[in-house]
Amino acid sequence: MECAAKGLAAEPCAGDVADRRCGSCGAVAYCSRAHQIIHWRVHKDECDRFAEQMRRIDLLSQFPFTFLEPPALNCEFPSTRCFFLQKIKLHQKGLWKSECICGSDVASVNDFSIAAEWNLQNSLCPCTEPESYVPAVLASWKDYYQWRSLPLHSPVAILLHWPLTLYHCLQLARLQTSRYNGQDTLCIHYLGPEKELLQLAAFGELRALFPGVRIHIEVVGPEVPKSRDGEVMNISRYAHCSDESCCCKSSIDSEGFSCTAVTVKMWKGLYHERCNDIMKDSNPHIIVAPNAGVAAYPSWMPTIEIIRWMGIPAIFTDFCEEAAHLASGCISSITGQPLKIPVQVNPFRQPVAADNSALYLPCYSNCFVFGM
Numbered sequence: 001m002e003c004a005a006k007g008l009a010a011e012p013c014a015g016d017v018a019d020r021r022c023g024s025c026g027a028v029a030y031c032s033r034a035h036q037i038i039h040w041r042v043h044k045d046e047c048d049r050f051a052e053q054m055r056r057i058d059l060l061s062q063f064p065f066t067f068l069e070p071p072a073l074n075c076e077f078p079s080t081r082c083f084f085l086q087k088i089k090l091h092q093k094g095l096w097k098s099e100c101i102c103g104s105d106v107a108s109v110n111d112f113s114i115a116a117e118w119n120l121q122n123s124l125c126p127c128t129e130p131e132s133y134v135p136a137v138l139a140s141w142k143d144y145y146q147w148r149s150l151p152l153h154s155p156v157a158i159l160l161h162w163p164l165t166l167y168h169c170l171q172l173a174r175l176q177t178s179r180y181n182g183q184d185t186l187c188i189h190y191l192g193p194e195k196e197l198l199q200l201a202a203f204g205e206l207r208a209l210f211p212g213v214r215i216h217i218e219v220v221g222p223e224v225p226k227s228r229d230g231e232v233m234n235i236s237r238y239a240h241c242s243d244e245s246c247c248c249k250s251s252i253d254s255e256g257f258s259c260t261a262v263t264v265k266m267w268k269g270l271y272h273e274r275c276n277d278i279m280k281d282s283n284p285h286i287i288v289a290p291n292a293g294v295a296a297y298p299s300w301m302p303t304i305e306i307i308r309w310m311g312i313p314a315i316f317t318d319f320c321e322e323a324a325h326l327a328s329g330c331i332s333s334i335t336g337q338p339l340k341i342p343v344q345v346n347p348f349r350q351p352v353a354a355d356n357s358a359l360y361l362p363c364y365s366n367c368f369v370f371g372m
Contacts, residue, residue, distance in 0.1 A: 001018050001028075001029040002018055002029075003018040003029065003030050003031040003032075003035055004018070004028040004029060004030055004035075004039050004042075004043065005030060005031075005035035005036070005038050005039035006035075008038055008039060008042070009034070009035050009038045009039075011034070011035075013031040013032075013035065014031045014032045014035075015031055017031070018030050018031045020032065020033065020036060022036070022043065022047065022050075024047050024048075024051055025047050025048075025050035025051035025054055026051075026054055027050035027051070027053070027054050028043060028050070049322075049325070050322070053320075053321045053322060056321065059345065060345065060349070060367060063141060063351045064140075064141060064142045064145070064152050065141070065152050065153070065155075065157065065351055066152050066153045067088065067153055067155050079100055079101050081099060081100040081101070082100040082101065082102055085099060085100055088155055089119075090119055090120075090155070093117075093119040094116050094117040094118060094119040094239075095116045095117065095118060095119075095159055095199050095201055095202060095239060096119065096159070097198065098195040098198035098199060099158065099159070099195075103195075103198070116199075116201040116239055116240075117239060117240045117241070117242065118156065118239050118240065118241055118242070119242050120154070120155075120156070120241055120242060121241060121242060121243055122241035122242075122243045122246045122248070123150075123151070124150065124151065124153075124154040124155075124156070124241075125150075125154065125156050125239070125241050126148045126150065126156065126160075126205055126208065126238060127238050127239060127240055127241040127246060127248040128238060128246070128247060128248050129208065129238075130147065130148055130208045131149060132147070133211060134147065134208065134209055134210075134211065135147060137171060138164075138167065138209075139347060140347045140348075141157055141164075141347065141348065141351065144157075144160075144164060144348075145157075148208075157348075157350070157351050158350060158351065159199055159202045160202055160205055160348075161348050161349060161350040161351075161365055161366055162196050162199065162202055162203065162290070162366075163202060163203050163204075163205045163206050163209065164205075164209075164348035165288075165290060165317060165346060165348050165349075165366045165369075166188065166190075166203075166206065166288060167206070167209045167210075167348070168346060168347065168348050168369065169286065169288050169315040169369065169371070170186075170286060172315060172341050172369065172371065173286050173313040173315065173341075173371070184212055184213050184214055185213065185214045185215075185216065186210065186213050186214070186215045186216070186285055187216045187217075187218070187282055187283060187284045187285050188215065188216070188217045188218070188284060188285065188286055188287075188288060189217075189218045189220065189271070189278070189282070189284040189286075189287045189288070189312075190217050190218065190219045190220065190288055190289075190290075191220050191221060191271050191287065191288070191289040191292070191303070192220075192221045192223075192289050192290065192291070192292055193219050193220075193221045193223060193224070193290075194221070194223050194291075196290070197219070197223065197224065197266075200233065200235065200264060201235065201238075201239040202239060203217070203235055203262055203264070204235045204236075204237060204238045204239060204262060205238065206235075206262050207235075207238070207261075207262060208238075214261050214263075215261070215262045215263070216263045216265070216282065217262065217263070217264045217265070218265050218267060218278050218282050218284070219264055219265065219266045219267065220266075220267040220269070220270075220271050220274055220278065221267075221268075221269075221270075221271075222268065222269060222270060224266045224267060224268040224269075225268070226268055228266045228268070229266065229267060229268040229269075230265070230266070230267070231265070231266050232263060232264070232265045232266075233263070233264045233265075233266075234261065234262070234263050234264075235261075235262040235263070235264065236261055236262075265282075270299055270302075270303060271303040271306070271307075272302040272303045272305070272306045275306055284312050285312075285313075286312065286313045286314070286315065287307055287312050287313070287314040287315070288314070288315050288316075288317075289314070289315070289316045289317070290316075290317045290365070290366050291317055291318060291319055291365055291366060292316045292317065292318060292327065293318065293323065293327075294316060294318070294326075294327035294330050294331065295323060295326035295327045295329070295330050296323075300330070301330070301334060304330075304331055304334050304335070304372075305334055307372065308334065308335050308372070313340075313371065313372075314371055314372050315341060315369060315370070315371035316331075316369075316370055316371060317346060317365075317366040317367070317368060317369050317370075318367065318368050318370075319365060319366075319367050319368075320367055320368070321343065321367075321368055323368075324343045324367075324368035324369075324370055325343060327370070328342075328343055328370055331370075331372055335372055337372075339370050339371060339372055340371060340372055341369070341370055341371035341372075342370060343368055343369075343370040344368065344369055344370070345367070345368060345369075346366050346367060346368060346369045348366070349365065349366050349367045350365040350366060350367075
């Protein structure tokens with residue numbers, strides 16, 4: 001951890017390691033007592049809040065899976081995520097290539113192929129239609145794994161947190177999942193994508209989650225490569241397993257009982273800059289911004305103003321409770337109203353920790369959900 005007083009104190013930090021924690025909250029650290037005293041004028045207003053958040057950290061680590069224990073860092077790999085993926089034999093394979101820092105940058109990838117593979121046996125991944133319709137409500141990863149007949153040692157939740165978070169957002173917005181506009185069509189505006197652009201095949205699971213519904217997703221963000229601006233992709237199949245004899249390898253698109261199509265259209269740029277063009281052919285039922293970082297990026301402010309004017313349900317997620325708290329304050333300052341959906345834990349957050357940094361531990365994707 002860095003010294004929390006770095007940049008505030010005239011004296012430089014005493015060493016590279018800040019190992020003196022605040023005794024009240026334990027969320028921030030300092031290089032020396034002198035720097036801790038200097039920072040108190042800033043920290044005193046947030047210390048109690050940080051302490052409450054730190055007391056809830058254990059809750060965020062409660063998952064039913066058996067693959068959760070992050071391994072110790074191995075010198076052969078640049079990050080714990082790389083080492084973990086290597087341990088389960090998925091490092092730099094198929095859909096998993098973008099899950100660690102060894103993967104290619106989104107901007108450098110020319111092929112956003114949806115014909116990707118799980119690189120797992122069919123018993124460990126959802127590569128075909130489910131055996132039954134989705135239950136009325138899936139409230140947890142345990143519910144989802146039971147419905148999809150997956151063992152709890154299957155790591156697919158690491159990637160499926162994207163479509164499952166979308167599913168959860170629709171449940172929070174209380175949109176009817178049987179019919180949309182009387183045409184069985186659901187339109188989602190998905191803001192600020194990054195590495196999920198390289199994992200689009202995982203969004204094929206929406207076919208099982210919303211049977212009989214045509215799903216159209218407008219993916220909008222500055223990370224969309226310029227060469228892909230305006231590109232439309234159709235996800236008509238589930239990502240494949242590694243079993244050569246599995247029916248998911250059939251050359252005929254799987255139809256099953258879902259008859260669901262997922263279409264993705266990509267737009268490069270910020271939402272408030274591209275909104276007029278997008279809205280010509282696409283009126284959203286919901287707007288979702290995963291891992292938004294609203295408080296960290298001022299460019300969200302004009303986007304939030306446009307969403308307020310549109311009156312469309314909008315749900316944001318962030319990677320820790322403090323980020324969500326700061327974001328809710330930013331949103332309310334623009335709308336003049338409290339959030340319609342208060343900050344809450346996302347039951348479908350990513351179940352593998354990525355960092356080790358006090359207040360921001362565990363550092364999962366889509367950890368907290370809130371909306372306007």
